[in-house]
Amino acid sequence: QKEVEQNSGPLSVPEGAIASLNCTYSDRGSQSFFWYRQYSGKSPELIMSIYSNGDKEDGRFTAQLNKASQYVSLLIRDSQPSDSATYLCAVLVYTDKLIFGTGTRLQVFP
């Protein structure tokens, strides 16, 4: 079992829709969770961090964390073509290392 799992996609959504990206992790002791956006050929950019169960909102982005079920998700409301990118889920595990999923490619079409 991989430590951090994501569906590779592509996830295709129409402009204006809600995009839902999911991530599961195996280390029950993990306390810190991050979402990065990576455009093709560029480096990852941190867009959300979440540490407690529940929802955390920042603009059009909402991160959701459920530690009991060991999943974290990212919702993007009013999706725009400029949101088309690969979204990386990262989890800080007990060794204080950040473990990354392989990413979900999101395509927003006009």
Place this chain on the structure above:
Amino acid sequence: DGGITQSPKYLFRKEGQNVTLSCEQNLNHDAMYWYRQDPGQGLRLIYYSQIVNDFQKGDIAEGYSVSREKKESFPLTVTSAQKNPTAFYLCASSIGGKNEQFFGPGTRLTVL
């Protein structure tokens, strides 16, 4: 203007040569990291350092070496012992080991 810089952006190397990738940050972060990204794979940790003059191996350290003589700088040397060095190399930093990591623009290394 605070940030993380990496140079060069693109690097070509012949087999058998060692190359050094530069990473500098002016964010006053204590921790610095090197990752490697291959197509279709997640980022994999090569080395990390949480304090000057100290560093630890990550998951794929073989064939790589680092130094941390200054807080701002964490260069990575890709040695000839690294069997498959062609990849996108990313440097990151954070305030401390448990905090958010921020990435530099990356160096794309190609071995000819």
